[in-house]
Amino acid sequence: MSLALIIIAISFAAASGLPGLFLSRRTVWGQRIALFMMSISTILGLAGAFLALVVDQSRTLIFPWPAMGNSIVGIDSLSAFFLVPVLLMGGLGSIYGLGYWPQLQHIRNGRKLQLFWGLLVAGMSLLVISRHAMAFLFGWEVMALAAFFLVTTEDHMNESRRAGWIYIISTHIGTLTLFALFAFWRWATGSYDLKPIASDAISLTVMNVLFFLSLLGFGLKAGMMPFHFWLPGAHASAPSHVSAMLSGIVLKMGIYGLVRFLSLMPEPPYLWGSLILVLGGISGLLGVVFAIAQHDLKRLLAYHSVENIGIILMGLGLATLGRSADRPEWIVLGMAGCLLHTWNHSLFKSLLFLSAGSVVHSVHTRNIDSLGGLAKAMPWTAAMFVVGAVAICGLPPLNGFVSELFVYIGLLGAGITDGSLVAVIIVPVLAMIGALALACFVKVYSAVFLGTGRTDAVAHAHESPISMQIPMLILAACCVAIGLAPVLLPPMLDNAISSCMIGSDVPAISIGTVVPLKAVSFMSVLLVVLVISMAAFVRLRNRFPRCVGTWDCGYACPTSRIQYTASSFAQMIVAMFRWVLHPHMHWPHIEGLFPKPVKMHSHVDDIILDRVIMPASGKFEKWFGWFRRFQQGMTQQYLLYILITVILMMSTMIPFKEFITRLFAR
């Protein structure tokens, strides 16, 4: 039942953009049909996914596929868990697109966006439910290519094209790694089926090779720290609901791949868990540090995805350590943290990107320092952004806190019982990540929405249409619901965790027994009640407060330019981390008694892309430039190459041995 629903949902999603292609570019109906089909797909798919998740039924279905033996798709709780955000965001993004990217205003690329949006959702759903390497790769490539066309939706802009190329190169490095991974998998296990490996079937070396290949291939997609370089550009230059999808959902496919692969492996060595934990710590810390230094609203959010992937990886690393050490509570806490943070991040990151999109839609700029005071013109968007910001900082009473709590309790438990040193180091790192994320979101929220407008762009700001508000509202409601009632989660989480643990013999325990979710719920609700009642009290006592301008030390003509900008807000932290950020400052030259107005600006390049890959590829270009000598475009030269090649090939046919023996036989 659930699998049938999901397959119907996938076909609806895949086909959603097609009718539009046969209609005129100048009609709204193509987009409406796409929206309708995506909504059906979302409703059916979510029903199927929740059915599979709550009832914990696992089903597989075999499609004959002559070239590759049989292709298998199947649903279990883990697949269903990852399907939920994919399908939810598929539907919500379509609704959002109605207001954000209407066909009539984007005649050139509206249909393209709808077509590839549907394909992206279908591709991801397919890869999540596949149980066969080929089906997995098929879904993976559909996802990767659809995402490429979505990133380059505005392909008339240089920035989009550049981001798209970097994205497609890196995603294909990832795909090639996956080819190697699955070829190796086939060699090691004897089939392309993704089934758990028995513990004595393969040697440790083979396991290590498989693990590092999967870490590279899936890590590239997930945006783990050294492999994140494609991410900020691609996520910043796509349309905002696409950014939400890419950042919130597509990255999670890398996480899904890792989780699935680790669940198929027999008991992992200690090294793996520690390595994942360390990588998680690095991604988390550097992700948020780079985010703080950004001036572009969407680039900043994209770097925060790197940070959250880091937190997810911490959970996964802890669970992997737990499997090595046979500690069920580490497995449960780690996996629960990893899985729940996957959900949470897809909720609040999509929410933040949609609110950012709403800002971009209204003021047509992404530069944080030229905004300000938008909360007056766009109260809804501002409120939604606050919800997203509080959630992403992991603060109570919203959902981010619950998943970070799991990870914290797991890490602390690991730290105090065994003194597992990696886990111990990660705890303060996670605390620092939390504090830095808070700094970053106070910065971005206050620079964009609070104070007064810094440029004229803000003067014409307006609230977004209702079709853009509804998806934000639904996402925010999900964040609040998970935050206030985490007691609802254990059944789903337990099922998902148990389906990752098919191969292992560690006894399963429920997440509800290791974390006092009721107490957390109680405290969250108490907090909300306290805040609301006190705010109402203060507000009712002072119904008509006196309103005057902000105190300005008696300065006669304050302007909006005297406000603290986002860059000045972040300056101390950027200075603290200058050893990794290497900020570029462009100081102006000031001279004379009455200097002219001058400008200074600063920017921070990406650590990998701009400091490693670009210089390295420049070097490669220089070296390989030598080969240009052979490529001059003269026909005679190419004829010469052909002649040389033919001679070389023919020379292999000369029976040298016989020739020589005959020569010396005389």
Place this chain on the structure above:
Amino acid sequence: MTDKIIHILLLIVMPPLLLGVINKTKAWFAGRNGPPVLQSYYDIIKLLRKGMVISTTTTWIFIAGPVVTLAAVLLAGMLIPIGSFNSPIAFAGDLILFAYLFGLARFFTTAAAMDTGSPFEGMGSAREVTFACLSEPAMFFAFLVLAKLSGSLTLTHMLHGPAEGFSSAMAAPLILVSIGLFVVLLAETCRIPVDDPNTHLELTMIHEVMVLDHSGPLLGIILYSAAMKMFILGTVLLHIILPFQTRTMWINWPMFIIELLGLAIVIGIVESIMARLRMRHIPGLLIAALLFCGFGFILLVRYNQ
């Protein structure tokens, strides 16, 4: 049950007294008479009865700032044990909620400050969030030490750990941690040498400058929650530096009050004999606190192995 009621009463009533004691100590050092010890109560009550003046630039965040702060600090106060008594609310992992409630308070305080669009308040918020990036890990290291000592993730057990089974092996880590936590306390409650609650120069301040535009009841709430924060962090510190308790339960309450007032006097002495550090040296101080707590943990781990 009586203990819980006394806990909540103390939490609500006592905090402003600490400010009074600190100010009295400082006045004594300066050779003045100083304001009455209860002056903070009078201030807060008077402010609560006044009207509000609100900047035209602000939005609802401006009111949410103080209110959320008070709610968060109040709830955090429910999680810590006072003296030898258990906290009213305790569960495994409550230390994380404790730390993150302060985070929530910081988010809304700084956002409310930024809401006015004033450059001074921007400065204050930027400093507040920056310094928290160093004091927060220090606090977690301290919690790690306590959790390791007591083998529990519940604040009540963690903080009672030193008192229940004290051994000489615990002394060195606890001393390091208490130095670190004392610095964190000074930084989080904005006392000298990190911040000067008395100056009028906005350029030198952190906390006071963030609340320049708050007035009337909102300012009262801010003063009150700042005092409560000091009460809470001071209580945490007292568990570590004075892990003594008597068998007779009713003596423990007055003993705790005396200990806390003693801590307030110590803070007052530190404020009187030290100058405020230059702003760019404060990260150094906080990193030192972080290292103290970190080394405390390393010592503990090495000893146990």
